[in-house]
Amino acid sequence: MSGWLAVAGLGPGAQALITPEVTAALDEATDIIGYAPYVARVADRPGLTRHPSDNRVELDRAAHALTLASQGHRVVVASSGDPGVFAMASALFEALESGPDHWRAVDIRILPGITAMLAAAARAGAPLGHDFCAINLSDNLKPWPLIERRLRLAVQADFAMAFYNPRSLSRPEGFARTLGILRETCEAGRLILFARAVSTPQEELHITTLDRATPEMADMRTMVIVGSSRTRMINRPSGPILYTPRWAE
Amino acid sequence: MSGWLAVAGLGPGAQALITPEVTAALDEATDIIGYAPYVARVADRPGLTRHPSDNRVELDRAAHALTLASQGHRVVVASSGDPGVFAMASALFEALESGPDHWRAVDIRILPGITAMLAAAARAGAPLGHDFCAINLSDNLKPWPLIERRLRLAVQADFAMAFYNPRSLSRPEGFARTLGILRETCEAGRLILFARAVSTPQEELHITTLDRATPEMADMRTMVIVGSSRTRMINRPSGPILYTPRWAE
Structure with a gap:
């Protein structure tokens, strides 16, 4: 059996952020499987069969990939970003x-x-330069009280916090609740980055403070990074830098 | 002034994990600055001046890079991994x-x-596939009581935990204390990954449980990932997979 299965991270959008390892796997694949917008990011070529699928069918997609690979196909499951962070690897x-x-x-x-x-942090400066956590704000696969508990503990730990999936059309209220918890537990001037569609032509960065943040600042394509109590802003002629110093007291 | 400064992430070691964006910056640079082992990872060529330096001189290195770039040089500061995660970006x-x-x-x-x-997680499976945190265990730049407080809160939040700089010759006791806190607060069967020198010829992966983990399993080149209470192992003929499911209760 010469088949294999690679779950490959295509990064946030720009071709220049795709590793050579992923490019090599795509070049050798017979089949590419994934959420349709991610499959669309891979150029078509003779010998490559494309299997785009809808969102929220991760387990079907995983079973399909395992079946094809066990039959000898060379299968890439395309994932946005890193496949191990709120993406296809765990589903597989x-x-x-x-x-x-x-x-x-x-x-x-x-x-x-x-x-x-990490793409969003790099564009803004280095807000994740000290201890931090990553939380998926979607309550599709876990109950809201668990998310709330994690948020409160993360604030107590003074982690910088990266929020994936802050807001969708079907769950518009979760991010408003998140901002409410942060307002209860953090100072009004806490720095927040809204980074939309990083590294694509639609990229938008917005740095604000907790008292000025609104739920509408995030959508499905937005990464939200909330600084720790020590996160700082440097003003420059060409735009601000958001960063967290390496040290703490 | 045509100078610029790029703080570039060289990834964990393998050339195939360096992004084309970083490769392009290295190709255009006039100067490369960094901790000597990272500078050594970049091929020499005519027109490139190399400035290797010792560990723990991050602020001097940053000042040197800013000075050269402000004089019109095209400067790459070489960082291992991602420059924004416990690396050179915050120091800059x-x-x-x-x-x-x-x-x-x-x-x-x-x-x-x-x-x-993320390199270590990918090699082992997907232990960071649900909410997680990243903690630098070095107490060079923060006091041990803060590290201990973060560890206890991270366990309460049931985050998977990625530990950078678990152990060095000058601070051998910190990781032993960390294991002690985990033994107080987590079940004995909690899964732990020790991933050494990932993607290099020296790569070693070791998955064990908390009751069997010892401080000597980590050194300066080891990344430690402690699973959440839900992290699981799948046994296979070719070796185990460590992963955290996407869902929680």
Whole structure:
């Protein structure tokens, strides 16, 4: 059996942020599987079969990939950002664990990519330069009280906080609740970065403070980074820099 | 003035994990500055001046880079992993904030890279596939009681935890204390990954449980990832997979 399965991180959007390892896997693949907008980011070529799918069918997609690879195909599952951060890698292993035994013989590799929080942080400066946490604000797969508990503990720990999936059309209220919890627990001047569609032509960066932040500043394509109590802003003629010093007291 | 300064993430070690954006910056640079082992990872060529320096001189290195760039040089500060995660980006902005005003006119870019925790996670499976935190265990720049407080809160939040700089020759006791706190607060079977020199010829991966973990399993080149209470292991003929499911209760 010469098949394999690579779950590949395409990064936040720009071609220049895709690793050579991922490019090589895409060049060798017979099949590419993924959420349609991610599959669309990969150029078509003879010998490559494209399997775009809808959002929220991660387990079906994983089963499809494992089935094809176990039949000898060379399969890339395309993931945005890094596949291991709120993306396809965990879904693949959920499918593997509950699937047929012969799937465990499949050659599986996870190919890391530039995840959204690190791309956004780099554009703004270095807000994640000290201890930090990453929280998926979607309550599709976990209950809201658990998210709230984590937020409160993260503030107590004085982590900088990177929020994935802050807001969607189907769940507009979660991010408003998040801002409410932060207003209860952090100072009004706490710095917040809203980074939309980083590294694409639609990129927009907005740095503000907690008292001025509104739920509408985030959408599905926005990464939100809330600084720790020590995060600072440097003003420059060409625009501000947001960063967290390395040291703390 | 045509100078610029790019703080570039060289990733964990393998050439195939360096983004094309970073490669392009290295190709255009007149000067490369950084900790000697990172500068050594960049091929020499005519027109490139190399400025290797010792560890723990981050602010001097940053000032040197800002001075050269403000004089018109095209400067790359080489960082391992991602420059924004426990690396050179924050040090650069500390120097910028306290330095002469004309430094604020320098064209500065942070070029993201594959940070150690994501490279290690990808090799082992997907242990960071749910909410997680990243903590620098070095107490060079923050007091141990703050690290301890963060560890206890991170366990309460049930984050998976990625530990950078777990252990050095000059501070051998910090990681032993960390394991002690985890033993007080987590179940004995909590899964832990020790990932050493990921993506290099010296790469070693070791998955164990908290009751079997010892301080000697980590050194300066080791990334430690402690799973959340939900992190699981899948056994396969070719080796185990460590992953955290996307969902929680």
